[in-house]
Amino acid sequence: MTPYxxxxxxxxxxxxxxxxxxGYGLFVxxxxxxxxxxxxxxxxxxxxxxxxxxxxxxxxxxxxxxKNTGFFTLISVPLLIGAxxxxxxxxxxxxxxxxxxxxxxxxxxILTVSVMGILWRWMFDNQIGLVxxxxxxxxxxxxxxxxxxxxLAWVPVIVGTVWWTIGFNMTLYLAGLGNISQSYYxxxxxxxxxxxxxxxxxxxxxxxxxxxxxxxxTVLASFQLFGQTLVxxxxxxxxxxxxxxxxxxxxxxxxxQFSSASAMAFMFGLAMLIFTYLQFxxxxxxxxxxx
Numbered sequence: 639m640t641p642y643x644x645x646x647x648x649x650x651x652x653x654x655x656x657x658x659x660x661g662y663g664l665f666v667x668x669x670x671x672x673x674x675x676x677x678x679x680x681x682x683x684x685x686x687x688x689x690x691x692x693x694x695x696x697x698x699x700x701x702x703x704x705k706n707t708g709f710f711t712l713i714s715v716p717l718l719i720g721a722x723x724x725x726x727x728x729x730x731x732x733x734x735x736x737x738x739x740x741x742x743x744x745x746x747x748i749l750t751v752s753v754m755g756i757l758w759r760w761m762f763d764n765q766i767g768l769v770x771x772x773x774x775x776x777x778x779x780x781x782x783x784x785x786x787x788x789x790l791a792w793v794p795v796i797v798g799t800v801w802w803t804i805g806f807n808m809t810l811y812l813a814g815l816g817n818i819s820q821s822y823y824x825x826x827x828x829x830x831x832x833x834x835x836x837x838x839x840x841x842x843x844x845x846x847x848x849x850x851x852x853x854x855x856t857v858l859a860s861f862q863l864f865g866q867t868l869v870x871x872x873x874x875x876x877x878x879x880x881x882x883x884x885x886x887x888x889x890x891x892x893x894x895q896f897s898s899a900s901a902m903a904f905m906f907g908l909a910m911l912i913f914t915y916l917q918f919x920x921x922x923x924x925x926x927x928x929x
């Protein structure tokens with residue numbers, strides 16, 4: 639019984655803060671949940687069916703938010719991986735002030751999402767933003783209404799997110815670069831390999847496990863987009879930057895549709911579980927040397 643007693647505290651916390659909320663959320667999604675009503679009738683899968691009925695606003699807004707979240711993930715993940723790898727390659731070299739620059743690129747990650755959002759909302763403000771001030775005063779160009787134009791509203795969200803989170807991925811790549819033996823590069827130099835050849839045939843293959851981990855964690859974090867769009871664009875204009883979690887929150891706490899919001903949360907969670915399962919299959923295959 640000794641090992642089980644050591645596991646008991648974690649088990650209790652897991653049951654209280656994970657199993658119970660998930661089960662209660664499932665229970666809510668199967669009932670017409672009205673806080674002011676005396677009865678909450680069982681409706682089965684009604685709220686799940688609404689998500690696949692194109693005539694319902696829940697279906698339209700939910701899948702639109704899923705599309706927005708997918709677009710953000712598709713654009714931000716390659717930027718976060720490519721930029722962080724590039725920074726890691728630069729700061730892995732013995733340059734002057736290397737520790738200082740590593741700290742500079744990592745420090746934005748300690749900011750809260752509200753601070754980051756307010757900063758980048760001000761940077762891209764339609765009237766008084768720094769970006770438009772540079773465009774008008776230094777370049778002589780007309781200001782662009784970033785926050786009120788469909789398409790352009792994604793610019794501060796994506797740029798701000800990359801600036802905010804690039805330091806964590808950079809640190810992971812720096813750790814991976816530090817584990818690569820210099821003997822590989824010395825042998826490549828003897829063979830006359832170019833810098834590109836060293837990167838292609840030594841650095842990139844040996845960083846594959848790190849890249850896979852960075853890819854999985856970055857995609858999962860991007861799918862959980864919420865604070866950036868809430869603070870910077872408020873989901874606008876015309877819901878074009880509204881993320882899935884942001885719409886679920888609106889459905890629950892603004893529209894008081896807790897059952898519908900719970901059904902959306904479970905659908906979104908199912909999509910995340912499927913993606914996570916596929917990624918773990920890839921990781922397992924890579925660990926066995928099959929990929």
